[in-house]
Amino acid sequence: MLNLKVLFSFTLVLFLLITTRIHAAEETRPNIILIMVDDMGFSDIGCYGGEIETPHIDALAAGGVRFSQFYNTARCCPTRATLMTGLHPHQTGIGWMTNPPGDTRGDSRPPAYQGYLNRECVTVAEVLQSAGYATYMTGKWHLGFNSQDRWPLQRGFQKYFGCISGATRFFYPEEPRGMTLGNEHIKTPASTTQRPFYTTDAFTDFAIRYLTEHQEDASQRNKPFFLYLAYTAPHWPLQAHEEEIKKYRGKYRIGWDELRTQRLAKQKELGLLPAHTKLSPRNEAAPAWDSLDEQKQIEMDLKMAVYAAMVDRVDQNIGKLVGWLKANEQFDNTLILFLSDNGACAEGPALGRGRFMNPEYRNQEHSNSYGKAWANASNTPFRLFKHYAHEGGTSTPFLMHWPEQIKPRKAWYTEPAQLIDIMPTLVDVAGAKYPTTYAGKQIHALDGVSLRPAMQGKTLNRATPLFIEHEDNAFVRDGDWKLVGRGVSPASGLKPEKWELYNVKQDRTELNNLAEKKPELVSDLSAQWQAWAKRVGVFPK
Numbered sequence: 269m270l271n272l273k274v275l276f277s278f279t280l281v282l283f284l285l286i287t288t289r290i291h292a293a294e295e296t297r298p299n300i301i302l303i304m305v306d307d308m309g310f311s312d313i314g315c316y317g318g319e320i321e322t323p324h325i326d327a328l329a330a331g332g333v334r335f336s337q338f339y340n341t342a343r344c345c346p347t348r349a350t351l352m353t354g355l356h357p358h359q360t361g362i363g364w365m366t367n368p369p370g371d372t373r374g375d376s377r378p379p380a381y382q383g384y385l386n387r388e389c390v391t392v393a394e395v396l397q398s399a400g401y402a403t404y405m406t407g408k409w410h411l412g413f414n415s416q417d418r419w420p421l422q423r424g425f426q427k428y429f430g431c432i433s434g435a436t437r438f439f440y441p442e443e444p445r446g447m448t449l450g451n452e453h454i455k456t457p458a459s460t461t462q463r464p465f466y467t468t469d470a471f472t473d474f475a476i477r478y479l480t481e482h483q484e485d486a487s488q489r490n491k492p493f494f495l496y497l498a499y500t501a502p503h504w505p506l507q508a509h510e511e512e513i514k515k516y517r518g519k520y521r522i523g524w525d526e527l528r529t530q531r532l533a534k535q536k537e538l539g540l541l542p543a544h545t546k547l548s549p550r551n552e553a554a555p556a557w558d559s560l561d562e563q564k565q566i567e568m569d570l571k572m573a574v575y576a577a578m579v580d581r582v583d584q585n586i587g588k589l590v591g592w593l594k595a596n597e598q599f600d601n602t603l604i605l606f607l608s609d610n611g612a613c614a615e616g617p618a619l620g621r622g623r624f625m626n627p628e629y630r631n632q633e634h635s636n637s638y639g640k641a642w643a644n645a646s647n648t649p650f651r652l653f654k655h656y657a658h659e660g661g662t663s664t665p666f667l668m669h670w671p672e673q674i675k676p677r678k679a680w681y682t683e684p685a686q687l688i689d690i691m692p693t694l695v696d697v698a699g700a701k702y703p704t705t706y707a708g709k710q711i712h713a714l715d716g717v718s719l720r721p722a723m724q725g726k727t728l729n730r731a732t733p734l735f736i737e738h739e740d741n742a743f744v745r746d747g748d749w750k751l752v753g754r755g756v757s758p759a760s761g762l763k764p765e766k767w768e769l770y771n772v773k774q775d776r777t778e779l780n781n782l783a784e785k786k787p788e789l790v791s792d793l794s795a796q797w798q799a800w801a802k803r804v805g806v807f808p809k
Contacts, residue, residue, distance in 0.1 A: 297699055298670060299602040300396070300494045301589070302690070304351065305582055306344065306408060306503035307654060308665075309612030309646025312579055316665045317535035317648060319519070319527075320576045324587035325667075328604055332669030333722055336540055336680040337772075339745070340610050340687055342654060342661040342738045344434065345410050347609040347687060348498070352411065352423075353389040354691025354702075354714045356735070358805040361386035362411065364739065369413050369433050369444035380805035384412030385423065387709045390702075392694055393424030396494045399700035402426060404478040406471040407498030410434040413444075421451055425496075427481075429474035431467070436500060438467045438507040438578075439631045463509060468501050468578070472585035476592050483596060492698070497589070502578035504613065504637040505622065507630060512577030513570075520572040521565060523557025524645040525550060531648040539680055541649065541776060548651035548660075548777045553618040554641035564619075571620050571638040574630070575646075603670040603697060605690065611661040612646030613637065614653035649777050657736055657743040657752050658778055673697075674723045681722050684745055686734045688716030696720050733793075735800045744797040748773040751793040758807055767794055 311317040315329040341347040345366045346357035358380035367374045367383035374383025393403040405420050407430040412418025420428040429449050436445040459465045482488050535541045593599040622636020623629040643653050650660035695702050696718040733746035743752040753767040769783040783790050
C-alpha cells in the first residue's frame with residue numbers, strides 16, 4: 269500500500285513538472301506582430317532620417333535592433349508573397365503580380381506567374397498555427413482574389429478584416445476593392461471614433477478587437493498569438509484626415525532638393541549612412557523646385573503634406589496598438605517587426621496625378637499620387653523607385669523589437685538581410701517546424717536564415733548571396749558587391765552590359781559603376797544570378 273502511495277506521489281510530481289515545463293515553454297514563446305506599410309520610402313520615418321512625426325515607430329527602433337541594409341522585393345505582391353512564405357515570389361506563383369478582381373490574365377502564363385499563391389508553399393500563419401499559435405490578420409492581402417480558397421482564412425489565418433484585392437480608397441472603399449470580414453465582402457463599417465471611417469484606423473481597431481477577443485477566450489488566451497497588420501498607407505490614392513494634413517502644410521515649400529539634402533544630413537547624423545555617402549542626382553523627370561510657379565508649389569506642398577499625414581496616422585495607430593499591449597501586460601514578450609513592401613512609388617507623371625486641392629474631390633479619387641519628384645525625396649539618398657532592383661526600389665526600414673530578448677542597441681545592424689529571412693526567424697523564435705510537405709503537397713525549401721543572431725548583434729553567417737527579380741529588374745548581392753540591372757532577360761541575352769556593378773560599402777547610392785573595370789566579377793555574379801533564376805522559375809515568363 270505504501271509503495272502504491274509513493275508511486276502515485278512520484279507520478280503526480282512528474283506530471284506537475286512536465287505540465288509546468290510545457291506551460292513555461294508556452295510562456296517563453298513570444299507573441300509576434302508583423303507590421304508592413306505600403307509604398308513608404310527609405311527616409312520617411314524619423315528614425316531613418318525623415319521629418320515626419322513617427323515617435324512610436326522611433327521608440328520601437330530605439331528599443332530594438334535597426335537594420336541599415338534590409339531588402340524587400342520592389343513591388344507590393346511579390347514582397348507579400350515572400351513575406352508570407354519565406355520563398356522567392358516565383359516559387360509561390362506570384363513572380364509578377366496577383367490577378368486583379370475579375371481578371372484571369374495569369375491563367376495563360378507559366379506557373380511562376382499564375383497570379384496567386386500556389387500550394388507548393390506554406391504561409392507563416394499555417395506554420396505558426398500548426399505550432400499552437402492563434403493567427404490573426406488585418407489589412408491588405410493582395411495574394412489572390414478571384415477564388416475564396418486563395419483568401420487569408422484558407423491560408424492559415426483564423427480571423428481577418430481588410431482588403432483582399434490590394435489598393436483601395438481610404439475613406440470610401442468600394443467593391444471590388446472594398447472591405448472583407450472573414451470570408452464575406454461587407455459594406456464599410458461605421459467608424460469607432462468621432463472621425464470618419466479610415467482604413468488605417470479600422471485595420472488597427474480590428475487588430476485590437478481580435479487581440480482582445482483572444483484574451484477573453486478561455487480556449488485561446490494561453491496560446492501565443494501572431495498578428496499580421498498590413499497597412500495600405502501611404503500607397504495611392506493619397507488621402508488623409510484633415511487634422512494631420514494641417515500639421516504638414518507649408519513644411520514642404522522648401523522643395524524636394526532641399527528636403528533630400530536635409531534628410532541625408534540627418535541620416536549621417538543618426539549613423540544610418542556613412543559620412544562619405546553622396547546624394548544621388550535629382551531624378552531626370554523631376555524639375556527644379558524653383559522652376560515651378562507659386563501656385564504649383566502650393567499644390568506640390570499639399571501633395572507631400574497629405575503623404576506625410578498618412579505616415580503620421582500609421583504611427584499614431586501603431587502607438588495605439590503598443591498601448592494595448594502594455595495595458596494588457598503583453599508588450600515585453602511580443603516580437604514586433606516593421607518594414608515597407610517596396611521603395612517609394614513614382615507611378616504616374618513626375619508631379620503626380622489626380623485632384624488634391626478640394627478635400628471632397630481628393631477623398632473620392634482612386635489613384636491620386638505625389639509623383640516622381642517627391643518619391644525621389646522619400647527614397648533619399650537613393651535613385652530609382654518601386655519596381656526597380658536598385659537601392660531606391662528595394663531598400664526598406666526594418667526593425668525588430670522584443671524587450672525580453674532584445675536589448676536596446678545604439679549601433680545599427682549593418683549586415684545585409686532580406687525578406688526571405690523573416691519566415692526562418694519566426695519559425696525559430698516560435699519553436700515551430702517548417703514542413704517539407706503540407707496538405708499532401710511538396711513544399712519548397714527555404715533559402716533564408718534566421719535573424720535571431722542579429723538580436724544580439726551577432727553575424728548571420730549567410731552562405732549564399734541575395735537575389736531578386738521583378739519585371740526584368742534584378743540584383744545579386746554578395747558581401748559588399750552588388751550586381752544590378754534593368755532589362756535583364758533572355759531577350760537581352762542576359763548580356764553583361766545590361767548589368768551595373770557597385771561596391772555598396774563605398775557607394776551605397778550606386779553612382780560609380782565598376783562593371784567595365786571588373787568584368788570577371790560581373791561574369792561570376794551574373795552566372796550565379798542566372799543559376800538562381802533558373803532554379804526558382806524566373807524564366808520563361
